[in-house]
Amino acid sequence: MSAHSGEPAVAAAETAGKESGRAASKTRLRLWLRILKTSRLIETEVREKLREEFDSTLPRFDVMAALYRVETGLRMSDLSSELRVSNGNVTGIVDRLVSDGLIVRVPVDNDRRATIVRLTNAGRELFQRMAVKHESWVDEILGGLSTAEATRLMATLDAAVRPLEDNESE
Amino acid sequence: MSAHSGEPAVAAAETAGKESGRAASKTRLRLWLRILKTSRLIETEVREKLREEFDSTLPRFDVMAALYRVETGLRMSDLSSELRVSNGNVTGIVDRLVSDGLIVRVPVDNDRRATIVRLTNAGRELFQRMAVKHESWVDEILGGLSTAEATRLMATLDAAVRPLEDNESE
């Protein structure tokens, strides 16, 4: 996605209520495009660094980050719901991390359907190094923002989509 | 990506200058995660609607949006630089849109290497309908924000990554 939009949308008149109307709608559309652009910009940067410096990817990093936080490991389903990606997706990423020796699958005692996934020592050690770099990349990219600005931005973003987050855990 | 982070980062002492230091770094990292989360949330929503209501995808929508803005069409390379995706990526998306009759490839007179891609009437008509819906989805998702808030948010996001945007066109 990048910059779409196209035509007016709700041509009909709007009363007033909170804040509807064509102008507001257009502004929100522009905001969304800006959010997306910003996100992609940073994401591309991080992805590239991850590839260059660690020959790794963002999804791999995300899986490792989730596992890093829970030393005892996570079930596949916990992993996919925490990362908010599909089950089958996690299967593939985990397969590759396993074959790289960074994580292991271990069976669950009471439930023969389930599997727990855990970082190996090598995985834990690698992730630590990646996390340090990751933080410094982001710090550099967003370095133009003061802590106050960053905090305010977070709060507003939070408010922007709170209604959508009922189905979330964190 | 979802929620990583991991460890302190720059353990070394920081002087003062503008605003560095561990706390600031952590705050920026959290901001990045928030931006990403917000973006993914909206993106997932839009993607799902696009699929349900038009049996289409975001990349297809993006290509059509870019072409909608330029009636005379765009060359493949313009398209990929405008959307900021790789050349080969555009080739695939365009292939599918062509086989759906929504766009056409036409040769360029002076340059037999190049191709221009243009919306067909069917494509133009479909995109108009999609754009109307798209705007209304976004309006609904971000409806909790006033125009003033949205405008302020845009400005801050803009400032946040301006240093990164030297290599951009728009």
Next chain:
DNA sequence: CCAGAAATGTTTAGGCTTGAAATAAATATC
């Protein structure tokens, strides 16, 4: 106990995405 429902993971088909290699055409250099 046992049949149906629910939960856990994997597989599959289709599409998106990238970086790198391959083509082919245009341009610059000698």
Next chain:
DNA sequence: GATATTTATTTCAAGCCTAAACATTTCTGG
């Protein structure tokens, strides 16, 4: 004019991603 470089696009290999279909296993209510 022949060679080398650059430009425009496609192809390829690998990985990411989803929804849907599938196989197992567990749970639930008779």
